[in-house]
Amino acid sequence: MTKPVIDPILQSLDMRSREIFRRIVDSYLRDGEPVGSRNLARMLPATLSPATVRNVMSDLEQLGLIYAPHISAGRLPTQQGLRFFVDAFMEIGDLAEDERRTIETQLKATGSGATLEQMLTDASQMLSGLSRGAGLVLATKNEVPLKHIEFIQLDPGRALAIMVSQNGDVENRVVELPAGVTASQLIEASNYLTAHVRGRTLAEAKVEVARRRQETQSALDTLSQELVERGLAVWAGSEAGLPARLIVRGRANLLENLTAQADIELLKHLFEDLETQESMVQLLDLAEAGSGVRIFIGSENKLFSLSGSSLVVAPYRDKDARVIGALGVIGPTRLNYARIVPMVDYTAQLISRLLT
Structure with missing residues (x-):
């Protein structure tokens, strides 16, 4: 996955502001909860007073990177802040060896004598299990002789x-x-x-x-x-040549830890989006538009904009290097992007190899 040109905002942040911003995002991705200035001051390696931290948080809020969900609450990253974090700070490492073996073992076992549908269904289930989000695979129909x-x-x-x-x-x-x-x-x-x-x-x-x-x-x-x-x-399906099947596994994972009615309503929107034929066309378009893994956060992706979900998606290809489908993980905006990106990338590459 190639990173875009770093946003000019990065140039305006000193090292202290960057560290505080990173801590806010890390806390959100880990716990999903707002973090306040007092707790941040305790986390930071340098000795900073809560008042100093509050001043930095105010500057970050002015830049649109964080916000307060409630009066007197701590801060959470905005969707713009999450995108900035992913582009400017996130380091994507290699897939853990045990996860690599899990993916290889399951897909190669399924691929032996199984239909393409079975292999893709297992891939969706596997991505769901490894990511704790919903695994999603789009399989086209009209490319197979x-x-x-x-x-x-x-x-x-x-x-x-x-x-x-x-x-x-x-x-x-x-x-x-x-x-x-x-x-x-x-x-x-x-x-x-x-x-x-x-x-x-x-x-x-x-x-x-x-x-x-x-x-x-x-x-x-x-x-x-x-x-x-x-x-x-x-x-x-139509003259547009609609893709075939959208295989989604692990929807129950998205229900975990949901208590607010607003979150449940957002999830209903997501499930409705996943049922539409139009969503499949758009998903394939998203995958074809990039050469590798793509990350869509919240409303950046019109497909799931109502639900505010994030999507990590990559294309897989046939023996002629044509894009014939896409796979990925969908979940809340606090997905563990650094872990899921290499997982999705490796799975897409492995499926492409198994199809050659």
């Missing part, structure tokens, strides 16, 4: 569309049938689709079928042709 698509009639108006990829993943969708479709037309549409999707990704198959539209019209009757188009559209 397909093997075949077929229709199985459920009742006169509906059929089950089954898509099988070359890596063995099987996905089912219910398709509304055009009025009057017969069993033979379902077979005909299945055969046509399979012939033209085999070895192609979903996006490539859509392009190929569109290119052969005139040929399709002569080879198939109207209802069979409509079935072919519905069979492709049911997975594509």
